[in-house]
Amino acid sequence: MKFRRYAVFVTPSPGAFAEAAAAWLGWDAAAGRERRHPALDGLPAPVAEITAAPRRYGFHGTVKAPFALAEGASADDLAQALRAHCAGLAPVRLAGLEVAALGAFVALRPAGETGALSQLAAATVAGLDGFRAPPGAAELARRRAAGLTPAQEALLARWGYPFVMEEFRFHMTLTGPLAADGIDAAREALAAYLAPVLPAPFAIDALTLLGEGEDGRFREILRAPLGGGAGGG
Numbered sequence: 001m002k003f004r005r006y007a008v009f010v011t012p013s014p015g016a017f018a019e020a021a022a023a024w025l026g027w028d029a030a031a032g033r034e035r036r037h038p039a040l041d042g043l044p045a046p047v048a049e050i051t052a053a054p055r056r057y058g059f060h061g062t063v064k065a066p067f068a069l070a071e072g073a074s075a076d077d078l079a080q081a082l083r084a085h086c087a088g089l090a091p092v093r094l095a096g097l098e099v100a101a102l103g104a105f106v107a108l109r110p111a112g113e114t115g116a117l118s119q120l121a122a123a124t125v126a127g128l129d130g131f132r133a134p135p136g137a138a139e140l141a142r143r144r145a146a147g148l149t150p151a152q153e154a155l156l157a158r159w160g161y162p163f164v165m166e167e168f169r170f171h172m173t174l175t176g177p178l179a180a181d182g183i184d185a186a187r188e189a190l191a192a193y194l195a196p197v198l199p200a201p202f203a204i205d206a207l208t209l210l211g212e213g214e215d216g217r218f219r220e221i222l223r224a225p226l227g228g229g230a231g232g233g
Helices: 016-025 075-087 115-127 137-144 150-159 180-194
Strands: 005-010 061-067 092-094 096-102 105-111 202-204 206-212 218-225
Touching: 005 075, 016 180, 061 115, 075 115, 075 206, 075 218, 092 115, 096 180, 105 180, 137 150
Parallel strands: none
Antiparallel strands: 005 061, 005 206, 092 202, 096 105, 206 218
């Protein structure tokens, strides 16, 4: 399949957690197929509506945001570079994940110390940056429409994305923007749904390369193991 953009994400290893999250979003990026939404009580709107915005990316935490390939770069070279990059980095272990409201969204955020993950993300943003084409005017305008701080504007200019390096805050998005009076209900419903499968600790032992197809959906290309361990792809 031909991809128009690429991204490097943290995605869960195969298992109950990955299955539950893919079903919630309605898209399994690892398998490249739609999934049936679960029936949850107490939601402020239908699941398909709540998850419309994050669905096309699949369940993930962003490390290197979606980018077009630089002129002369190839997808095969990017994949090989990611494998080599990850082989030299240690796996990361988070204490766990918790369902939280982040502004108008509901997401999973890490519990406990996140310094090692921030270092991993920064190294990946910088280490693979030669494969990134500069963002176009439309993308820059879309990023700036959210209202960036001077520091975020500088990061956007340097790395093509404003929420990297010192502005990096790891999270795994579960909803699109919600009305203020529906955020708590969605958070509570998702906390109950995910409680049986939330990993504690949450081990990050690979980074995943994904590609955006012509349909706008992201699909897994490979999982590159951290530390040179066994991994799929």
